[in-house]
Structure formats: structure tokens, C-alpha cells
Amino acid sequence: MSLRIVVAVKYVPDATGDRHFAEDLTTDRDAVDGLLSELDEYAVEQALQIAEEADDAEITVLTVGPEDAKDALRKALSMGADQAVHVEDDALHGTDALGTSLVLAKAIEHTGYDLVVCGMASTDGTMGVLPAMLAERLGVPQVTLLSEVKVEDGKVTGRRDGDAASEQLEAQLPAVVSVTDQSGEARYPSFKGIMAAKKKKVESLDLSDLGIEEDEVGLAGAWTKVDSAAERPARTAGTIVTDEGEGGKQLAAFLAEQKFI
């Protein structure tokens, strides 16, 4: 039977744009262009590689997001995914991580899956919590933050690199995995892929299609509440190390303190 892979991809504001909050303290998504989260491109790439290895596989890319989030789906389809699911509903405005995970989980169940692939974190929210929440809601194992991933004999295996050690992990399918930015550069869409993407199916769903009540999501249903938000202060002056014989040590100490080394 065919291996059904669902890749959760997020449509995020372009990080090189000028990003602001709206009056209700949600992200002002109208003011900047959006794109497929760069970290989710790695998830699409790994799904494509898994599918290339498998005899028979089908990749569905899934996003929960506004109308423009279709752009993120189209990019993933151009890279080679087979079909897409777009969950869009005005009531989603202001949904928090728990709410998003509810919607994603329902949509994944609706689509059918053997493997869910996520990015390591979104490039805007950057909580990195959704893969774990999804696994919990779906009631399947989670193998997160992999820099290498393989599917064989009904199992997913992979390597997670930590600061001090690398772990080799495995789980029975169905399962949820997330992959890091070390998993391998994502391919650029080819013209053939771009043309083919136009003909691929994009299914649009709203909350009622998934049997979700409006008050379970949105600002009202959020478990977290943003009390205030402020622009990041302008950069302050850096630290200058003057070398009087101890410069190297001071540099190393600074880097260690900042956890760079």
C-alpha cells in the first residue's frame, strides 16, 4: 500500500520585511509579503526524498492559514508534493499553538496519513511545539528534531544531534517527525515542477468541514493571551575586547557565555 506522507507547512511573513503587530496584538500579516517558512522547506525536501526511496508514496502538504497561504502550498507542490490541503476560516484569527495543533490534527486525520513531517520550528512563532502537540493529539509516537531521517519496513528512523551526543531514534508508523535545518538543502522548484503544480489538487477546508467549533480556536479560544507587545529595542553597542595579552581568553569567555561555543 502506498505510504501516505503529510507535510505541515506554515506560511510566514517574510523575515526580511518590516514586521509589526496589529492593534489586537496579533501579527500584522497584511503589511508584509509572506512565504513558505524556510525551515519547512527542509520538511518538504525530506518528504520528497522519503517518497523517492519508497516504491509508492503520496505527499500531501497541509497548511492552516489565510488566503495567501496558498502561495506556500504552491511552492511545495512545485518542489514535487502531490496534492495540498488548505484550512482557511475567518474564525482562526488569533489562534494559538494549541488551537493550531487541534486544526492541524483534525485535517491530518481527514487526509489520512502514515507519516507526518514538520519543520523544526516556524520562522515567525519559533516555538517548535507543534510537532509534539500533534503527536499527542493524534496519539502516535513523535521523533523530533532529526537531522537524518529514513523510512523502512513500517518504521521511521533518524538521528538527532544534541550539543553533547547524537541519538539514533526509531518509531513505528504512523508517527510524527520534525526535521532540522541540518537535514539537507531543499531543492529549488524546476520549471517542469512549477507547470505541474498548476494542475495539482488543492483541497480547501473550513472549521465546519473538520467538525471544529469556532470557540475552540481564534483569540477567544486561545489558552495564551498576549498582554502587551513592544518593538525590539534598537541594537546596543557591542562588547570590545582589547588584546593586552589575554584577548584570546576573553573572546573565548564571551563566546562561551553567549553559548556560541
Added chain:
Amino acid sequence: MTIDHRLPAEYEELRRTVEQFAHDVIAPKIGEFYEHHEFPYEIVREMGRMGLFGLPFPEEYGGMGGDYFALCLALEELARVDSSVAITLEAGVSLGAMPIFRFGTEEQKREWLPRLCSGELLGAFGLTEPDCGSDAGGTRTTARLDEATNEWVINGTKCFITNSGTDITGLVTVTAVTGRSADGRPEISSIIVPSGTQGFTVAAPYSKVGWNASDTRELSFADCRVPAANLLGEISRGYAQFLRILDEGRIAISALATGLAQGCVDESVSYAKTRQAFGRPIGANQAIQFKLADMEMRTHTARLAWRDAASRLLHGEPFKKEAALAKLYSSEIAVTNAREATQIHGGYGFMNEYPVARFWRDSKILEIGEGTSEVQRMLIARELGLTA
């Protein structure tokens, strides 16, 4: 009826993809290759992986199912960042693979196109000789059919041939005199010579003013034998064939020149906004602003010119004059923009580590290769009905 100059969505997506690729993959690395006169294999491999070498060819030969317009869009975006990789693609597709696609037998297409489309192999086209460039009818290289062995025996020298000596060069299509017509004029044919054929020698790379990360070589043929079946297209039709290839190629060079001109605008606008002199950005001076406005105007006009020629080609309309106009205009304004961009950058513009210095060095060849500016003017004048 709709009259619309904007790109269809898929073409715009291709353009954006190549723009992103040039920015992320080429820009950070190309300076180093250029400085050391090295061919950027790793970048070319990535270009192959994303299908750029297969852009205008059908899927049955490993292509992307696109067209010449799509190729030109990609060339413009590459050349915005670097011309060496752009000319590698241009020569590989338009001069290397296209003659095989247009004139080859089914067998030749099946043998070569899939590997040329994937970028696994590069193709080259050898027309120019030490004693004849613009006057290509003056070809001296000869090919004699040895009927005993059913082989072509090629003798002669070709010069300035792009892509002809890389590790991944698969073939060079050469033009050679294969006979004389009744009135004594040379009849020219095209023959495919695979790399590594005995009697075919590739010289060391030239030391060039620009395009330093692209491969240009002199080739010599001394009793070089290839099977009779390596004839490309019809015997004695070589001249007509390469005129068609060069007509198309001019549109590609025009797109490439437009990209270089745009790169000059990109770099200069951001430099003019940040470089301070006399207490304000140099871009606050009208003298600089007007330079930039003119650079933008020229680039925009050049873009319209190549897109017009390319869309005529796509629609099967005559495009010879439009291709010559586009090539002439865009190459000349590329040189102008490169000179102005260097000027705006002051002393830094003369430093090799700045992209505009590379643009300056890479611009001049655009007025020479694939038909000099004089040749373009001759073609345009001829289309206007003027004869010598």
C-alpha cells in the same frame, strides 16, 4: 482581446526561483571562482539539478517542457548576479544542445539531449576560427568523408569556444567545409565531435579580460575521425543552420546583457543610499540620481526589446531584425551601465571584490560575441532593404 506585457504566473515563479538561487547560491561564492579563474562545477551542478539546462526542451528528451522565453528569463536573473555562469548556461543550451534538438536525428537526440538537459554534460559550438569570426562563410576547417571507413576526417582550428574544455564537456559541434558548390563556393556542414576523440585537442584556457569563471578554449583537429553518422542535419546546410542558431542566440545574449545592466542598477542604488560624502548619501545628489534613472531606463528598454523578440520567436513570427536590435541595444547599454556603476562606486568600483568591477570586465564581450555590434547593424540595415 487582451494586450498584456506582464509575465504569466508560472514564468514569474520561474524568474523568482532563479533570482533566489542566484542570490543564495551564486552570489556568495562566485567571486572566489572568478578571482582564481576556476570553473564553478558545484554551481553548475546545482543549476542542472534545478533543470535550467533543460528549460526549452520537451520532457521526452529530459527537458523541462518550457521554451526559449523561459531560458531567457533564467539567463537574465543569473546575469544580474554573474555573467560567467549565465554564459555557461547560454552556450550549453543555445549553442550546445539546441542545434542537436533542431537538426539532429532521433538517435542523436536520444543519445545526447537527456544528459545535456540534466547538466551532467555540457555542449559547445565551434564556429569561430583564428582567421574568421564575423565572416563565418570563410571557414577553413575541412571534413572529408573517408568512404572506406565511413568516417569524417576533420582538420583545422577553432578559437574562443565556450564550454569546450571542462571536465563535463561531452561534445563540440563544429562547422567545416565538406565540399564546393558548382560555382566554387565552400559548402559548410556541422559535425558532432565527442570530447576525447583522438585527433581532437583542447588547448589550455585563455587568459581573458572577463567571464573568468567560464571556460573558453582553442580547439585543434588533426586527422580527427568521427563516424559519418555524426553529421548534424543535412550535408551542406551547415551555414543556414548556424544562422538560425545565431538568430536565436542573440535573444539569449540580449537577456543576459539586460541582467548585467540590472545588476549594475541593483548594486548602484544600494551603494548610493549608503555611501556618505559631504555629510549625506551620494544618492542625494541629483547628478547621481540622474545617472541611476538613466541606468534604470536603459535596462527597462532592453528588457522590453528581448522580450519582444522572444515572444515573436515563440509565435513563429519573423524575429531576425528584432533579435538583432535587442542584442545590439542591450549589449551597448550593458557596457554603459557597467561604466556608470563603476563610477558611482568610486575607488571601490575598481576593486575586484565588488560585483560592479566584475560587471565592468564582463560587459565588453557582449558587444563582440555572437555577432559584433557592427554585424548587428549590418543585419538591421539589410532588413531595412539597404544593400552594399
